[in-house]
Amino acid sequence: MGVRRWLARRAVRASRVLVVECPGAWRDRVDAEHAVRARGWRLAESPASADVLLVVGEPGAELVEVVAGLWDAMPGPRARVDLAVGADPEPALDTAVASLLDTSAQAEDAGGRAQPDLGGDGTEHHGMDHEGMDHGGHEGMGHGSHEGMDHGDMEMAPDGIPLAGGTEDDRDGLEMDALPVRLGPVLPHWPAGLVLDVTLHGDLVTGGAARFLGAGAEDLPAAPDPAVLAARHCDDVVAVLALAGWDGGAALARAARDTLLERHGGDARDTLLDLRYRVARSRTLRWSLGGVGVVSAPLAARHGLPERAVGDCHDRVLALVDRTIATARVYGGLGSATPVDPADVDDAAGVPVQALGPLVTGYDLAVARLVVASLGTPLTPAEVGAHG
Amino acid sequence: MGEAVTPGLLGSVAVAAALLAALATAAVVLDGVLGARSEGRSSRPALTRPVDEVARLLRQRRRAPLSADTLLWRIGGGGLGVAALLMVAVVPLGEWVIADLDVGVVWFNTMDVAVWALVWLTGWGANSVHSLVGGYRFLALALAYELPLMFALVAPAVGAASLDVREIAAAQGSLWFVVWMPVAFAVYCLGVVAFSVWGPFTPPAGSDVAGGVLSELSGVDRLLVQAGRYALLAAGAAFAVPMFLGGGSGPLLPGWAWVVLKSAVLLAALVWLRRRLPSARPDLVMEVGWVVLLPAVLLQDLAVAVVVAWRG
Numbered sequence: 001m002g003v004r005r006w007l008a009r010r011a012v013r014a015s016r017v018l019v020v021e022c023p024g025a026w027r028d029r030v031d032a033e034h035a036v037r038a039r040g041w042r043l044a045e046s047p048a049s050a051d052v053l054l055v056v057g058e059p060g061a062e063l064v065e066v067v068a069g070l071w072d073a074m075p076g077p078r079a080r081v082d083l084a085v086g087a088d089p090e091p092a093l094d095t096a097v098a099s100l101l102d103t104s105a106q107a108e109d110a111g112g113r114a115q116p117d118l119g120g121d122g123t124e125h126h127g128m129d130h131e132g133m134d135h136g137g138h139e140g141m142g143h144g145s146h147e148g149m150d151h152g153d154m155e156m157a158p159d160g161i162p163l164a165g166g167t168e169d170d171r172d173g174l175e176m177d178a179l180p181v182r183l184g185p186v187l188p189h190w191p192a193g194l195v196l197d198v199t200l201h202g203d204l205v206t207g208g209a210a211r212f213l214g215a216g217a218e219d220l221p222a223a224p225d226p227a228v229l230a231a232r233h234c235d236d237v238v239a240v241l242a243l244a245g246w247d248g249g250a251a252l253a254r255a256a257r258d259t260l261l262e263r264h265g266g267d268a269r270d271t272l273l274d275l276r277y278r279v280a281r282s283r284t285l286r287w288s289l290g291g292v293g294v295v296s297a298p299l300a301a302r303h304g305l306p307e308r309a310v311g312d313c314h315d316r317v318l319a320l321v322d323r324t325i326a327t328a329r330v331y332g333g334l335g336s337a338t339p340v341d342p343a344d345v346d347d348a349a350g351v352p353v354q355a356l357g358p359l360v361t362g363y364d365l366a367v368a369r370l371v372v373a374s375l376g377t378p379l380t381p382a383e384v385g386a387h388g
Numbered sequence: 389m390g391e392a393v394t395p396g397l398l399g400s401v402a403v404a405a406a407l408l409a410a411l412a413t414a415a416v417v418l419d420g421v422l423g424a425r426s427e428g429r430s431s432r433p434a435l436t437r438p439v440d441e442v443a444r445l446l447r448q449r450r451r452a453p454l455s456a457d458t459l460l461w462r463i464g465g466g467g468l469g470v471a472a473l474l475m476v477a478v479v480p481l482g483e484w485v486i487a488d489l490d491v492g493v494v495w496f497n498t499m500d501v502a503v504w505a506l507v508w509l510t511g512w513g514a515n516s517v518h519s520l521v522g523g524y525r526f527l528a529l530a531l532a533y534e535l536p537l538m539f540a541l542v543a544p545a546v547g548a549a550s551l552d553v554r555e556i557a558a559a560q561g562s563l564w565f566v567v568w569m570p571v572a573f574a575v576y577c578l579g580v581v582a583f584s585v586w587g588p589f590t591p592p593a594g595s596d597v598a599g600g601v602l603s604e605l606s607g608v609d610r611l612l613v614q615a616g617r618y619a620l621l622a623a624g625a626a627f628a629v630p631m632f633l634g635g636g637s638g639p640l641l642p643g644w645a646w647v648v649l650k651s652a653v654l655l656a657a658l659v660w661l662r663r664r665l666p667s668a669r670p671d672l673v674m675e676v677g678w679v680v681l682l683p684a685v686l687l688q689d690l691a692v693a694v695v696v697a698w699r700g
Contacts, residue, residue: 011447013433014440040424040433045599046518048451048606051444075451075606110449181517188595203521243596245588245667251427288666365521366669369596 004103008077011051012100015041018050018074020067021192023212025057025085026232029192030261032056035089045188047073052096053080054089062213063193066185076113077106177201185213189239189369191377196356203365208357210378230268230327231260236376237275237324240317243373244288249278260328268328276321289314293363293371303355309375313367316374323376350379400486404476407648411622411655412615413438418659426663442611450607453516461513465609467506468616472623475499479626480554482636482643492553493545496627497538503583503620504530507592507601510613514604522600526592528670529582532677533589537579539685543572543692544631553627557635566632568695571688573632575681577658580624584617587662591669625655 017036021029032054036043044050047070059067071080079099081092099105183196198208234257242250256271279285292313300310308319356378360368420434433440452458478485478492489495504527511523545551547569548559556565566573582589585601593600605613629635629650636643638650668676 007443007447010436010440010443012444014437014444016444037427037429040430045595046603048453048604049599049602049610051448073451075449077447077449179517187598200517203524243594245590245594246665247423248426248663249666255428282666284666288668288672364671366525366591366594366596 008101008103011077012097013040015039015051015096015100016044016049017041017052017054017096018044018047018070018186020053020055020059020063020070020186022055022057022059022063023193025083026192026235027228027261028083028085028087028089029056030231030235030257032083032089032092034258035093039093041093043188047071048075050074051078051100052093053078054092054096055080055082057083057085060193060213063185066213070186076110078109178206183369189242189373191372194353194356194372194378196360196372198357198360198368200365205360205363205365205368208360208368210353210356212353226327226330227260227263230324230330231257232377233320233324233327234260234272236373237279237317237320239373240289240313240320240370241279241285243369244285246282246285246288249275249282249285252278256324260324272321272325272328276318276325279321280318285317286314289317289370289374293359293367293374295359299359303358304352305355305375306351309351313370313374320374320376350377351375353378397486400484401473401477404486405473407481408472408476408619408622408626409615411626411648411651412618414652415618415621415655415659416441418656419662422660422663441614445607445611445614448607448610450609451604453514453604456515456604457513459513460509462609464506464509464511464513465605465613465616467509468503469612469619471499471502471506472616472619475620475623476626478553479623479647480557480630480635481647482645484644485554488554489552491551493541493551493556493631496553497541500537500579500583500624501534504534506616507585510605511592511601514601516604518597518599518603519601521597522592522594522603525594525597525600525670526585529589529592529673532670532674533579533582533681536575536677536681536685537582539682539689540572540575540579541631542689543569543685546689546692546696549696553630554635557630557637560634561637564632564634569632569688569692571684572692573628575685575688576628576632577624577654578681580621580628581658581662584621584624586617586621587658588665588668589673590667594667621658622651622655625658626651628654 019029019032019036033043036054047053051074053067053071053074055067071078077100079096081096081099083089083092179200181198181200183198184190184194185192193213194210195213196208196210198205200206234253238250238253238257241253252271252275256268256275259268259271290312293316294312295305295309295316297310299305300307308323309316311319356372356375359375360371363371416438417435420437421431424431424434452461475496477487478489478495480488487495507526508523511519511521511526514520544556544565547565548556550556550559581587585592591600593602597603602610602613626647629647633650633654636646638646641649
């Protein structure tokens with residue numbers, strides 16, 4: 001027993017946390033991630049690697065199902081904590097530690113689960129009707145009770161997983177090569193609550209449709225504080241740099257974001273300008289993002305995109321940095337004596353969520369992710385209405 | 389130094405495995421400390437990270453997705469560490485080597501090609517989209533890095549006129565091969581980083597696909613894959629020592645100590661380099677691999693061959 005306790009204590013020090021950000025809980029998610037990192041813990045990229053499921057904010061009906069699927073896909077020992085908007089993350093993480101260390105409760109939890117290694121019996125129906133989900137079972141589609149499958153054709157669906165189908169315009173002429181997959185709503189560096197239903201040929205996206213889970217008028221934020229807005233814009237930069245795999249740049253952008261949140265005006269200016277300089281100057285980033293995911297001016301106009309969306313991913317990440325700097329000026333966060341008039345700042349010019357599907361079509365998954373991130377957090381239909 | 393000790397095979401393998409594990413652990417710690425420092429956090433948790441992470445993954449239950457091909461999946465995951473161990477089997481520690489093959493270079497190359505299959509199986513076996521995409525990505529990377537890597541291995545072999553790793557190490561008495569084969573050395577290091585699915589070659593396990601080949605791994609399965617990646621990185625660094633860095637030659641210390649020391653330094657350099665580069669998408673790497681690296685390393689081979697012929 002002594003060894004087990006010791007093992008459990010050591011294990012908890014290396015915990016990985018899967019954070020689910022519900023719409024409207026951006027600020028709390030950032031604080032929670034901060035608390036997670038401060039403990040020397042790390043963020044999980046998929047439920048299979050997570051010990052703690054941290055749900056930040058109030059999930060809507062659809063997100064509740066997704067969270068249940070994620071919980072089911074976690075191997076255990078596992079702990080789930082819910083963090084209300086405005087609550088302190090520390091006690092929540094302490095609860096998670098206690099739960100992970102409670103060996104008998106964990107054993108009970110494990111005993112009560114249906115054969116995790118066999119992945120459930122594959123017969124549960126949940127009345128949703130997506131054409132076959134990411135049967136790998138992440139991001140909400142847990143295999144234990146893979147809700148969301150279309151069971152209309154069970155013969156062609158071993159273990160309840162629909163086979164990939166063929167299409168006529170297949171680029172390589174292979175049968176059974178078109179696989180419907182849902183990206184999101186819980187993916188690393190992914191806008192909260194966004195789902196993008198794509199058709200994949202191998203890793204090539206051949207069609208897509210995006211929407212927000214449970215997005216309605218009630219999700220419209222009341223005119224956000226400019227400091228928070230600038231930090232949010234900065235967070236979009238973090239996502240692009242992290243997806244480009246540039247850890248150093250992402251850490252810098254994250255630092256700039258946190259400085260903005262703490263309202264250290266002068267520091268924010270220095271950090272942001274340093275970020276702008278480093279992003280613009282990095283040859284490897286230009287090599288990696290240049291010429292990728294080009295959006296032409298007519299295309300942008302057709303989908304109602306703002307001007308900053310025109311260009312390749314590298315242009316857009318620079319535009320995201322510039323947008324952050326512009327927004328920060330609004331609240332005088334950059335130390336300028338005369339705050340800029342908010343009306344002069346183009347911060348409302350977000351990307352309508354419906355535009356994402358057509359824009360990622362034709363790219364492989366890596367580029368599609370970069371395109372989504374480089375456009376910045378998209379607007380819900382309600383927000384488009386409010387600004388338009 | 390160089391005592392003709394011949395411990396039993398099992399003993400030798402145990403020693404090699406322990407050294408490999410120690411190097412890999414050191415790499416994990418160094419990477420963690422560098423990461424913590426770059427983000428301005430305390431590096432204390434990183435110091436015990438290997439122990440904590442092993443405890444965590446041993447305590448975690450293994451879980452397989454629905455309809456996973458668990459046999460192939462686990463062969464892939466478990467095989468990485470084995471491949472690394474088989475790589476170091478031909479690395480001479482001073483006088484002492486586990487397997488004194490006369491085709492040691494080919495043996496190493498075989499192992500690094502086996503990694504193709506192992507990573508692909510890890511991606512394939514999980515029966516999950518992100519995992520499979522990770523597998524595709526690795527194959528695309530492999531097509532780009534493997535040929536340059538093979539030709540990089542050719543240079544020291546030509547220089548020493550032998551495929552025997554000990555003879556190659558011995559042939560560098562006066563001048564290390566890294567000095568007059570810098571291109572081959574650089575390409576070799578890139579290859580090592582690539583077959584370890586590491587640094588700029590992380591996209592097969594990238595966060596944009598929720599961890600790719602790693603996305604569905606949990607418990608001991610994940611432990612084997614993660615340890616295997618670091619072991620491959622360490623094994624690649626160790627193999628560079630007899631190939632490019634003069635083997636066990638050096639003042640004062642015995643030969644085996646020099647081999648370990650040089651391996652550790654090269655490994656540390658590879659770990660340090662990681663943070664400075666963004667990851668390279670497979671299509672970009674393909675271009676660089678075939679248009680830049682392959683011709684460069686072929687020219688290097690040509691230069692080495694000319695020098696060897698000149699010397700007669």
